[in-house]
Amino acid sequence: MDLTSLSSELHRLRDAALASVAAARSSATLELLDVEVLGKKGSLTAVLRGIGSLPPDDRPRVGAVANEVRASIEAALAERRATLRVAELADRLATEAVDVTTPGRPIGRGALHPIIETMGRIAEIFGRFGFIVHEGPEVEDDLTNFQMLNIAPDHPARDLWDTLYVDVPGHLLRTHTSPLQIRVMQAHRPPIRALLPGRVFRYEAVDASHASEFFQVEGLMVDEGTTMGDLRGLLDEFSRAMFGHDKRTRFRPGYYPFTEPSVAFDVECLVCAGSGCPACSRTGWMTILGAGMVHPVVLQHGGLDPERYQGFAFGMGVERIANLRHGVGDLRLYTENDLRFLEQFR
Amino acid sequence: MRVPLNWLREYIDIQLDPEQLAERLTLLGMEVKGIEAWGADWRSVVVGELLTVVRHPRADRLSLTTVDVGAGQVLEIVCGATNIAPGQRVPVALPGAVLPGGRRIERAEKMGVVSNGMLCSGDELNLTSDVDGILILPPGTPLGTELSNLYGDTVLDIDVKPNRGDALSLVGLAREVSIVTGAPVRFPEIGLVESGQPTSELLSISVEEPGLCRRFVARWLSAVKVGPAPDVVQVRLQAAGMRPISNVVDASNYVMLELGKPTHTFDAAAVHDHRLVVRRARAGERLETLDHVQRDLAVEDLVVADAAGPLAIAGIIGGASSEVSERTTAVIIESAIFDPLAIRRTGQRYALRSEASLRFEKGQEFRLARIAADRVAGLIAEWAGASVAAGRADSAAAEPGPTQVPFRPARIDRLLGTQLGPGEQRAILARAEIATEAPNGPATIPIAGEVKPLTATAGLGEALIAVIPSWRADLEIESDVAEEVARVLGYQKIPPILPHTAMPPYLDSPLGVRDLVRQTLAGAGLTEVVTAALIAPRQVEAFRSATPAGPALPGDDPAEGRPIRAVNALSSEHAVLRQQLLAGLLQVVALNLHQGREDVAIFEIGKGYGYDEASGLIREWWRLGFALTGASQPPAWNRISRPWELDDGKGLVELIADRLGFAPPAWTRLVGEPVFHPGRSASGASEGALVGRVGELHPALRATEDLRAERIVIGEFALRGLAGGSPTVANIVPIARYPAIERDLAVVVGQDRTAGEVERTIRSAGGGLLRGVRLFDIYTGPPLGADEHSLAYRLIFQASDRTLTDAEIETTLAAIRAGLAREAGGRIRA
């Protein structure tokens, strides 16, 4: 082997390699070629093995040629590699395309019951004004449910609460959340700002507007200077939060044995905006809660001196509020639990 | 109370239109529930004049008439009444007219003659109670006028509150109108002409129970001609919702509505010795009441009696024997004041609540006993031509003066949040006929009246005295006066402010943990339901636990005691307080399955109730319940839905435990609970935080609970915090900086060895380096023995202070293998 033939051998090898690189259609072919030509057992290595038979003076010259050949093959490989990578990525993206207009895969999600949600919303609103939630027993004694609230046995006002009695002597199913007023006053000293939600019971045939079980939220605020003006202001804020800023409210006399003065609180009819419709008995107003200044006798039963302390209480039916908010017309929907109804509250 | 405005105008001038009046009364506390156009249901009924009346050629009972209905129009009408004659003005229903009750009048042929409408009786128009005769109108009634323009009225339906018995009357409501408008009230004039023998010689009275009958007034009328009351009276009574009966009874009812004072009339001939006694009923006494029911009287009942026995149940209902009838010629009027509580109890005992007893229950103004007796006597004299005997029999003729309620104007302003001052408060009270005067010394202010009477002493100049009108029994203490001031002023004039007083100290809301659980479960695909606390006795029994679920969690009541029953439940389906939530939840599942729905995933957070007879304690405990059936996730076009399974139920409980910061629950097989599938149910517990059961519903209950689903997963758990308290706060440990190493391990054990046991063994043998154990496969079949299964676990090892060496892991694995062999008889699969 002489210098000339070895050089021409190298050039031939280079030409063949460059042709193969140019012809390669995939990265895999290219990598194979890389190993075949430039690898430890590759054809270039094989040719260069002949370098040992050359005279020492020629060896650097062949080395220079060999480096040139290697460099040009490597450059060709790199270039071809880049080109093929782009093409291959394009191919892959093309084959991976899907129909993007199919519906998304549904993720199951439940709904929360409108009564519990409404009760929570009421608690949240009054919570902003410092009212703290307390709860109490649903099987209540007659004393706390009625007598301590200034409703003696045989009081004509007992007609306002049709009562379910139970087979535990002296007990009944609480007809309202108002007995919690007594329990809170007995357990906590003023200042009191309490919100008292819960289930109540009535001896009542069930129809679209009557239920034998429903939920109420009671509020109680007692300290030394709480006035009827505070009650009015707070109820106005509640109406704004619950029904919107644009709704007018009305503060008028009501009657409860455990408040004096007693209050009925109306909000402008949400259906007709006050012009009068069947939903509001053509009055333009909807009564949303009853309230009043805590009766001195009730303060006494709560262990508070009515000369020192004064305050207000209010109570509302949660279903009534939910009806108004969501446009529900039949109380039975809340207890039937038809999912077609409940799932609309998601 | 139904208030015909035309009648109300008798007592006060009203310029406001009905809607304005209704609103003003409502703002005064007399809530108008409805405004009814009374008579609006007479359509096309006009006033006509009978021109001719001749007998029908083919029917003796019928007459042929010609009627001028105005504007020259004459109609031929066939009529069956006998009280008609030419020249009378009568109501004519024209063809197309609709009468009360929806009866439609058309042109019709009657025995060969065409009738172009109908002449109407008072009864057909709901105007009077006369069924037989045509209603004969006064001669001057304008021809052709729509009857509704003549007799129609606007009737307000007013909700009079229980403390205002005085306003259950037209005069009382006229007083309320006067507060609004300032117009004077015209109290009815009682023009009574007395004649003949004095009452004291004709009848005598005796009140044996003065505690139950504070006053008894009687009057005697003779030469009574019983007949119908004047039409105008009948119309008023009808509009007010009372049926006219006779001039005598109507006079009594008329005065009850006018003054609010019920009275009773006896046929004097039926009263032995003309002597009335008010006493309690005696054991064994009976009375046939006006409704022709024989009633056994109770010894608590107050009766009005004569020597022969009871004549009436006092204040509730009269007796049939002394009822005023067409044969009556002498009448005794009873105008009494009975004890409200006694009337209420007796009325409830007989389930008899009348307009009269309603008024007695609310208390009666003392002087009204006298006034009403005179007023009824005067009206019967006028309407029935009777003579009124001179004087009254009266058991308590002395009438007390007005009561006085001292009050402090400054205290009222402090309560209302107003700055009215004494002058304005006096002016306001004067509008309600409440006079005020200044005391000439310290005044004793009534703060609370009942139970623990409380008064305060007000110094000179601090107090005023309100002089209460005799009819206002509701004004007793200072805060009553405050309400009266606010009401007359108008609640709308109280300035709204926001509270600026001291705040109460912080307390956790009991809703907090419940809300976390609710949000978590809704996120997991479950819908919240609220079911009844009162359920059927059958449901309570069917779902009763065989064994207690576990100890009560802190802050909650233990689930113990017998079921509590509602003694007067309206429906047997809602008669007993539940002790678990599952019955109600399954009812919801059943309802939704019946709607054709297949997938139902619901939960409820609610209470169970029990009465522990031994301790006398009533228990109310909180639970989370859930029920799952159908697909656990919505299907998609490229995903098959998977059914809810027991493991999903357990997973939900584990999710909640995780959310609330509880240790993961340990599961053990649940045995002996008939509600659950015996092979597919588990008890779960996390010490002091969570305890309950989850499993498939026992297939036998699918039929009894009417459930059309193959499998239903149910669960009920007590969770710490449902009854109140704060959620657990996460306590953070540093993130491990050294690598975790995983090893897989398959152990073959007998099938009686549960995964729970095997995992517990692995964990206890693995010690502190074993950080995680995850079951990833269970295999049965060859080459394993028939009663064996292989459980494959991925174990995670990690130390917090170093990278573990292979040798350390091998030592730990060896310990695990040894533990499994020793405690579970397990062998390791290669």
Ligand SMILES: [Zn+2]
């Ligand atoms: Zn409306």
